[in-house]
Amino acid sequence: MRRWLKRTALALLAALALLSFVVVVTPQGRTSAKTAGLVLQVVPGFPVKPLGWFTDEPVRTAVVYPAGSRTAEADIYRIPDRKQRAALVLFLGVNPAGRDDERLVNLASALARAGFVVLVPWSENMAAKRVSPADVELLIAAFEYLTALPGVDRTRIGGAGFCIGSSLLVVAASDPRISADVSFINFFSGFFDGRDYIKQFAAQRTFYDGTEEPWVPDRLTTEVFTLLLIESLSLPSERDALDGHFTGGRPLSESEVRALSSEAQAVHGLLSGTTLEEAEALLREVPQRLLDAVDALSPSKHLDGLSARLLIMHDREDALAPVEESRRLADAMAARGDVRYTEFSFFSHVDPGEGVGTIGLVTESFKLYRHLYTVIREAG
Numbered sequence: 001m002r003r004w005l006k007r008t009a010l011a012l013l014a015a016l017a018l019l020s021f022v023v024v025v026t027p028q029g030r031t032s033a034k035t036a037g038l039v040l041q042v043v044p045g046f047p048v049k050p051l052g053w054f055t056d057e058p059v060r061t062a063v064v065y066p067a068g069s070r071t072a073e074a075d076i077y078r079i080p081d082r083k084q085r086a087a088l089v090l091f092l093g094v095n096p097a098g099r100d101d102e103r104l105v106n107l108a109s110a111l112a113r114a115g116f117v118v119l120v121p122w123s124e125n126m127a128a129k130r131v132s133p134a135d136v137e138l139l140i141a142a143f144e145y146l147t148a149l150p151g152v153d154r155t156r157i158g159g160a161g162f163c164i165g166s167s168l169l170v171v172a173a174s175d176p177r178i179s180a181d182v183s184f185i186n187f188f189s190g191f192f193d194g195r196d197y198i199k200q201f202a203a204q205r206t207f208y209d210g211t212e213e214p215w216v217p218d219r220l221t222t223e224v225f226t227l228l229l230i231e232s233l234s235l236p237s238e239r240d241a242l243d244g245h246f247t248g249g250r251p252l253s254e255s256e257v258r259a260l261s262s263e264a265q266a267v268h269g270l271l272s273g274t275t276l277e278e279a280e281a282l283l284r285e286v287p288q289r290l291l292d293a294v295d296a297l298s299p300s301k302h303l304d305g306l307s308a309r310l311l312i313m314h315d316r317e318d319a320l321a322p323v324e325e326s327r328r329l330a331d332a333m334a335a336r337g338d339v340r341y342t343e344f345s346f347f348s349h350v351d352p353g354e355g356v357g358t359i360g361l362v363t364e365s366f367k368l369y370r371h372l373y374t375v376i377r378e379a380g
Contacts, residue, residue, distance in 0.1 A: 039365055078118065091139060131228060233287065309340075342370070
């Protein structure tokens, strides 16, 4: 019975997608069709992928572009025609899987089929699980490069980010060199304030609107913060001692901890686990270079320069970045009124449909459809 219900639900949604494809005589109809096709393309379990029926195969091209004093690598996905198209910088953030990851290729290709020229920058820092303000410059340069490409409509430039990548996109889009050129950012499961993110990681508790909730960070989050905190220390001996303890399993005695500098003791305390209140105090003792870097990556410090519309997505059970971070970002943007916020209950961080029943899959897919409609509308 359950299998029959699932097949029926999937068939109904597929029928809706096909109906949307018929309604192509109006811009709204075309947007609806592309959005439905995109949802069916990226959510596992749907029996049809109609975007491929009505569009040419996207072409993927590796490019090198200038980024300040260095060069950066990226992949461009686009339909091979002469049309002027909207364009999108797609940035995944920490991505150990690499640029050939099937999920990334599928998403970028689907967005190209939906009408975008898609540029996917490649960050060696993110591949190594390092977060760095240098990647903000990489993204600013990516927007500048994309805007100048032939076949790109520079009045319809946006960004779509995942996890830490979405936070860096907001910071980049706030830079005066490109802020007037970026019309929207789709922000998926990022963080609003890096200091708050560290506190919640250290305490394994989230906070929002006067309430606290337990939160168990994912292993990848732990690896990223462990690297970030330890590498902020000046003394190689202290970096080696804490790295050996937290990543190598070598015990540190109480006397060894007491012998550390105050900065290293603060890092040790944050990585050992503590309360939200104690984490706040420990952050006052960490190296200033760490706080400067975290602030440089935090949307909370850069919203005044942002012109782009924000489209925010987050899953309530996200173990890599707490949903409370996106809620605070939405609250901060509410006064401007140029924000859309959608909470989901079916993403395994950024992979849709993991462990969700039939009804949940259909319900959450419709929420995804409504959210992505706003994004696809930019493609025209």
